[in-house]
Amino acid sequence: MLHVRVEKRKGQETIDKLKNSGLINREYKIINDNEYIYIPVKENTLDFDTVNMDGVPSAKIEPEKVSFSYDIIGSIAIIKGKSQEEAKYLSDFLKTRKNIKTVYLDKGISGEFRTRQLVLIYGVPVYSTLYQENGIRLRVDISKAYFSPRLASERLRIAKEVSDGETIVDMFAGIGPFSLLIGKNRECKIMAMDKNPDAIALLKENLKLNRLKGSIIPIVGDSGQLIQSYQNVDRVIMNLPHDAWEFIGMAYKSLKTGGLINYYEISDLTTLESRMESFRDMGLEIVYKRIVHGFSKYQNMYSIEMKKI
16 A cells, blocks of 8 residues: 655645645544554555555554444435545445445435435435334334434433323424334324325325324324314423524413423533523423533533423
8 A cells, every 4th residue: 555654744734735635545544653653545645655555454544433424314424524635535334234225315304394404425415214223113204304323222212201191292203203212112192293295295104104093193293283273281302402492481371280201402511501490480490401412522412301380
Protein backbone atom coordinates (compact mmCIF):
# COMPACT_ATOMS: atom_id res chain seq x y z
CA MET A 1 0.00 0.00 0.00
CA LEU A 2 1.43 3.37 -1.07
CA HIS A 3 1.95 6.05 1.60
CA VAL A 4 3.30 9.59 1.54
CA ARG A 5 6.10 9.92 4.09
CA VAL A 6 6.51 13.32 5.73
CA GLU A 7 8.25 14.67 8.82
CA LYS A 8 5.96 15.05 11.82
CA ARG A 9 6.23 18.84 11.91
CA LYS A 10 4.76 19.01 8.40
CA GLY A 11 2.20 16.28 8.99
CA GLN A 12 -1.03 18.27 9.30
CA GLU A 13 -0.10 20.62 6.45
CA THR A 14 0.52 17.63 4.16
CA ILE A 15 -2.65 15.85 5.25
CA ASP A 16 -4.67 18.98 4.40
CA LYS A 17 -3.06 19.26 0.95
CA LEU A 18 -3.69 15.62 0.14
CA LYS A 19 -7.25 15.80 1.43
CA ASN A 20 -8.01 18.86 -0.71
CA SER A 21 -6.62 17.02 -3.75
CA GLY A 22 -8.75 13.97 -3.01
CA LEU A 23 -5.66 11.73 -2.86
CA ILE A 24 -6.01 10.21 0.63
CA ASN A 25 -7.04 6.56 0.64
CA ARG A 26 -9.55 6.41 3.48
CA GLU A 27 -9.50 2.62 3.66
CA TYR A 28 -6.14 2.75 5.45
CA LYS A 29 -4.84 4.34 8.61
CA ILE A 30 -2.44 7.26 8.91
CA ILE A 31 0.61 5.82 10.69
CA ASN A 32 2.88 7.58 13.17
CA ASP A 33 6.39 6.69 14.26
CA ASN A 34 8.96 8.71 16.19
CA GLU A 35 10.14 10.60 13.11
CA TYR A 36 7.62 10.42 10.26
CA ILE A 37 3.92 10.37 9.47
CA TYR A 38 2.81 7.94 6.74
CA ILE A 39 -0.36 9.01 4.89
CA PRO A 40 -2.11 6.41 2.65
CA VAL A 41 -2.73 7.70 -0.89
CA LYS A 42 -4.74 6.41 -3.84
CA GLU A 43 -1.97 6.94 -6.40
CA ASN A 44 1.62 8.01 -6.75
CA THR A 45 2.25 11.75 -6.45
CA LEU A 46 5.36 13.51 -7.68
CA ASP A 47 4.94 16.27 -5.10
CA PHE A 48 5.69 14.07 -2.08
CA ASP A 49 8.04 11.32 -0.98
CA THR A 50 6.17 8.00 -1.19
CA VAL A 51 6.95 4.61 0.31
CA ASN A 52 5.32 1.19 -0.01
CA MET A 53 3.80 -0.02 3.28
CA ASP A 54 2.36 -3.35 2.18
CA GLY A 55 4.25 -5.08 4.95
CA VAL A 56 2.25 -3.37 7.68
CA PRO A 57 -0.62 -5.79 8.49
CA SER A 58 -2.43 -3.43 10.86
CA ALA A 59 -2.72 -0.60 8.35
CA LYS A 60 -6.08 -1.71 6.98
CA ILE A 61 -9.08 -0.03 8.63
CA GLU A 62 -11.69 -2.55 9.66
CA PRO A 63 -15.30 -1.53 8.86
CA GLU A 64 -16.49 -1.94 12.44
CA LYS A 65 -13.93 0.64 13.59
CA VAL A 66 -15.19 3.36 11.25
CA SER A 67 -17.31 5.86 13.15
CA PHE A 68 -20.29 7.48 11.43
CA SER A 69 -23.98 7.99 12.07
CA TYR A 70 -26.49 5.79 10.29
CA ASP A 71 -29.87 4.13 10.72
CA ILE A 72 -30.79 0.65 9.54
CA ILE A 73 -34.50 0.17 8.84
CA GLY A 74 -35.22 -3.30 7.47
CA SER A 75 -33.22 -3.67 4.25
CA ILE A 76 -32.47 0.07 4.02
CA ALA A 77 -29.49 1.93 5.52
CA ILE A 78 -29.51 5.72 5.89
CA ILE A 79 -26.24 7.62 6.36
CA LYS A 80 -26.50 10.96 8.17
CA GLY A 81 -24.37 14.09 8.35
CA LYS A 82 -21.94 13.33 5.52
CA SER A 83 -21.21 14.61 2.01
CA GLN A 84 -22.20 12.50 -0.99
CA GLU A 85 -18.55 11.56 -1.59
CA GLU A 86 -18.10 10.47 2.03
CA ALA A 87 -21.38 8.56 1.95
CA LYS A 88 -20.28 6.59 -1.11
CA TYR A 89 -17.09 5.58 0.67
CA LEU A 90 -18.94 4.65 3.88
CA SER A 91 -21.57 2.66 1.98
CA ASP A 92 -18.88 0.06 1.22
CA PHE A 93 -18.94 -0.88 4.90
CA LEU A 94 -22.74 -1.11 5.02
CA LYS A 95 -22.89 -3.24 1.87
CA THR A 96 -21.04 -6.01 3.71
CA ARG A 97 -24.20 -6.64 5.76
CA LYS A 98 -26.26 -9.30 4.02
CA ASN A 99 -29.63 -7.71 4.78
CA ILE A 100 -28.74 -4.25 3.35
CA LYS A 101 -30.09 -3.83 -0.19
CA THR A 102 -30.22 -0.03 -0.44
CA VAL A 103 -28.17 2.83 1.04
CA TYR A 104 -29.32 6.46 1.12
CA LEU A 105 -27.74 9.71 2.28
CA ASP A 106 -30.07 11.76 4.49
CA LYS A 107 -29.79 15.44 3.46
CA GLY A 108 -32.11 16.60 6.23
CA ILE A 109 -35.75 16.81 7.22
CA SER A 110 -38.10 19.22 5.44
CA GLY A 111 -41.70 20.00 4.56
CA GLU A 112 -44.94 20.12 6.52
CA PHE A 113 -44.77 16.40 7.24
CA ARG A 114 -41.05 16.39 8.13
CA THR A 115 -39.90 13.76 5.65
CA ARG A 116 -36.29 12.85 4.91
CA GLN A 117 -34.56 14.31 1.83
CA LEU A 118 -32.79 11.26 0.44
CA VAL A 119 -30.03 10.69 -2.13
CA LEU A 120 -29.50 7.14 -3.39
CA ILE A 121 -25.93 5.97 -2.76
CA TYR A 122 -26.15 2.23 -3.41
CA GLY A 123 -28.69 -0.32 -4.62
CA VAL A 124 -32.14 0.10 -6.10
CA PRO A 125 -34.36 3.09 -5.21
CA VAL A 126 -36.68 1.26 -2.81
CA TYR A 127 -38.29 3.27 0.00
CA SER A 128 -40.64 0.74 1.57
CA THR A 129 -39.38 -1.98 3.89
CA LEU A 130 -40.59 -4.23 6.71
CA TYR A 131 -39.03 -3.49 10.09
CA GLN A 132 -39.31 -5.49 13.33
CA GLU A 133 -38.92 -4.04 16.81
CA ASN A 134 -39.68 -5.45 20.26
CA GLY A 135 -42.14 -7.99 18.89
CA ILE A 136 -44.05 -5.72 16.51
CA ARG A 137 -43.84 -5.46 12.74
CA LEU A 138 -43.90 -2.14 10.92
CA ARG A 139 -44.29 -1.30 7.26
CA VAL A 140 -42.05 1.76 6.84
CA ASP A 141 -41.86 4.04 3.81
CA ILE A 142 -38.98 6.42 4.45
CA SER A 143 -40.05 8.73 1.60
CA LYS A 144 -43.56 9.29 2.97
CA ALA A 145 -43.30 9.41 6.77
CA TYR A 146 -40.47 9.97 9.24
CA PHE A 147 -39.46 6.99 11.35
CA SER A 148 -36.46 6.56 13.66
CA PRO A 149 -35.28 3.16 14.91
CA ARG A 150 -33.24 4.98 17.57
CA LEU A 151 -36.27 5.21 19.88
CA ALA A 152 -36.78 1.45 20.11
CA SER A 153 -35.64 1.23 23.74
CA GLU A 154 -37.62 4.33 24.68
CA ARG A 155 -40.80 2.95 23.12
CA LEU A 156 -40.37 -0.30 25.03
CA ARG A 157 -39.78 1.57 28.29
CA ILE A 158 -42.99 3.59 27.90
CA ALA A 159 -44.99 0.50 26.88
CA LYS A 160 -43.91 -1.20 30.12
CA GLU A 161 -45.07 1.85 32.14
CA VAL A 162 -48.60 1.79 30.73
CA SER A 163 -51.29 0.01 32.75
CA ASP A 164 -54.29 -1.93 31.44
CA GLY A 165 -57.36 0.28 31.12
CA GLU A 166 -55.57 3.51 30.20
CA THR A 167 -57.00 5.93 27.66
CA ILE A 168 -54.10 7.41 25.67
CA VAL A 169 -53.68 10.11 23.05
CA ASP A 170 -50.62 9.62 20.82
CA MET A 171 -50.51 13.16 19.42
CA PHE A 172 -47.87 12.73 16.72
CA ALA A 173 -48.22 9.03 16.07
CA GLY A 174 -46.57 8.77 12.64
CA ILE A 175 -46.75 5.17 11.42
CA GLY A 176 -47.63 4.08 14.96
CA PRO A 177 -44.57 2.60 16.72
CA PHE A 178 -45.50 3.91 20.21
CA SER A 179 -49.19 3.05 19.83
CA LEU A 180 -48.62 -0.41 18.36
CA LEU A 181 -46.12 -1.52 20.99
CA ILE A 182 -48.39 -0.31 23.80
CA GLY A 183 -51.46 -1.83 22.17
CA LYS A 184 -49.74 -5.16 21.71
CA ASN A 185 -48.94 -5.45 25.40
CA ARG A 186 -51.75 -3.61 27.21
CA GLU A 187 -55.56 -3.62 27.15
CA CYS A 188 -55.98 0.08 26.54
CA LYS A 189 -57.59 2.55 24.14
CA ILE A 190 -55.31 4.74 22.02
CA MET A 191 -56.23 7.67 19.76
CA ALA A 192 -53.30 7.78 17.30
CA MET A 193 -53.22 11.15 15.50
CA ASP A 194 -51.08 12.57 12.73
CA LYS A 195 -51.61 15.29 10.12
CA ASN A 196 -49.65 13.27 7.51
CA PRO A 197 -52.22 11.10 5.66
CA ASP A 198 -49.46 8.80 4.36
CA ALA A 199 -48.34 8.12 7.94
CA ILE A 200 -51.86 7.20 9.01
CA ALA A 201 -52.27 4.99 5.92
CA LEU A 202 -49.12 3.12 6.98
CA LEU A 203 -50.44 2.90 10.55
CA LYS A 204 -53.63 1.28 9.25
CA GLU A 205 -51.51 -1.23 7.32
CA ASN A 206 -49.44 -1.89 10.45
CA LEU A 207 -52.59 -2.59 12.46
CA LYS A 208 -53.17 -5.56 10.15
CA LEU A 209 -49.62 -6.86 10.72
CA ASN A 210 -49.91 -7.09 14.51
CA ARG A 211 -52.17 -8.84 17.00
CA LEU A 212 -53.15 -6.39 19.72
CA LYS A 213 -54.60 -6.57 23.22
CA GLY A 214 -55.68 -2.94 23.10
CA SER A 215 -57.54 -0.87 20.50
CA ILE A 216 -55.99 1.83 18.31
CA ILE A 217 -58.06 4.45 16.49
CA PRO A 218 -56.07 6.09 13.63
CA ILE A 219 -57.04 9.73 13.03
CA VAL A 220 -55.79 12.08 10.29
CA GLY A 221 -55.65 15.74 11.19
CA ASP A 222 -54.01 18.54 13.18
CA SER A 223 -53.30 17.07 16.61
CA GLY A 224 -53.60 20.46 18.27
CA GLN A 225 -57.20 20.67 17.12
CA LEU A 226 -58.11 17.00 17.44
CA ILE A 227 -56.99 16.60 21.05
CA GLN A 228 -59.46 19.25 22.16
CA SER A 229 -62.23 16.69 21.61
CA TYR A 230 -60.82 14.44 24.36
CA GLN A 231 -61.06 15.03 28.10
CA ASN A 232 -59.83 13.16 31.20
CA VAL A 233 -57.33 11.01 29.31
CA ASP A 234 -54.77 9.04 31.32
CA ARG A 235 -51.73 9.71 29.16
CA VAL A 236 -50.60 11.91 26.27
CA ILE A 237 -47.55 10.95 24.19
CA MET A 238 -45.85 13.94 22.53
CA ASN A 239 -43.08 12.71 20.23
CA LEU A 240 -42.49 15.82 18.10
CA PRO A 241 -39.05 16.76 19.44
CA HIS A 242 -38.58 20.08 17.62
CA ASP A 243 -42.07 21.51 18.18
CA ALA A 244 -43.90 19.58 20.93
CA TRP A 245 -43.65 22.48 23.39
CA GLU A 246 -46.12 24.48 21.24
CA PHE A 247 -48.85 21.92 22.03
CA ILE A 248 -48.25 21.39 25.76
CA GLY A 249 -51.18 23.61 26.81
CA MET A 250 -53.62 21.59 24.69
CA ALA A 251 -52.29 18.31 26.07
CA TYR A 252 -52.62 19.65 29.62
CA LYS A 253 -56.31 20.52 29.14
CA SER A 254 -57.19 17.04 27.87
CA LEU A 255 -55.42 15.27 30.73
CA LYS A 256 -57.16 14.14 33.91
CA THR A 257 -55.73 15.09 37.29
CA GLY A 258 -52.93 12.63 37.98
CA GLY A 259 -52.60 11.87 34.27
CA LEU A 260 -49.21 11.71 32.56
CA ILE A 261 -47.51 13.37 29.60
CA ASN A 262 -44.58 11.62 27.90
CA TYR A 263 -42.84 14.57 26.26
CA TYR A 264 -39.84 14.63 23.90
CA GLU A 265 -37.66 17.57 22.94
CA ILE A 266 -34.34 18.12 21.18
CA SER A 267 -32.72 20.97 23.05
CA ASP A 268 -29.70 22.30 24.88
CA LEU A 269 -29.87 21.93 28.64
CA THR A 270 -30.34 25.66 29.38
CA THR A 271 -33.37 25.92 27.09
CA LEU A 272 -34.79 22.70 28.49
CA GLU A 273 -34.47 23.86 32.11
CA SER A 274 -36.35 27.04 31.21
CA ARG A 275 -39.03 25.01 29.45
CA MET A 276 -39.42 22.72 32.49
CA GLU A 277 -39.89 25.72 34.76
CA SER A 278 -42.77 26.91 32.58
CA PHE A 279 -44.30 23.42 32.74
CA ARG A 280 -44.16 23.54 36.56
CA ASP A 281 -45.86 26.95 36.55
CA MET A 282 -48.63 25.43 34.40
CA GLY A 283 -49.34 22.77 37.03
CA LEU A 284 -47.23 19.85 35.88
CA GLU A 285 -44.94 17.89 38.19
CA ILE A 286 -41.73 16.60 36.61
CA VAL A 287 -41.62 12.87 37.31
CA TYR A 288 -38.31 12.34 35.53
CA LYS A 289 -36.02 13.74 32.85
CA ARG A 290 -33.55 11.62 30.88
CA ILE A 291 -31.40 11.79 27.77
CA VAL A 292 -32.61 9.46 25.02
CA HIS A 293 -29.66 10.06 22.69
CA GLY A 294 -27.28 12.77 21.55
CA PHE A 295 -28.24 15.04 18.67
CA SER A 296 -25.41 17.55 18.22
CA LYS A 297 -22.47 18.96 20.16
CA TYR A 298 -24.68 20.98 22.51
CA GLN A 299 -28.08 19.32 22.10
CA ASN A 300 -29.66 16.04 23.16
CA MET A 301 -33.03 14.42 22.71
CA TYR A 302 -34.70 14.44 26.13
CA SER A 303 -37.56 12.37 27.47
CA ILE A 304 -39.60 14.04 30.21
CA GLU A 305 -42.53 12.50 32.05
CA MET A 306 -44.90 14.96 33.72
CA LYS A 307 -47.95 14.50 35.97
CA LYS A 308 -50.93 16.88 36.12
CA ILE A 309 -51.40 18.01 39.72
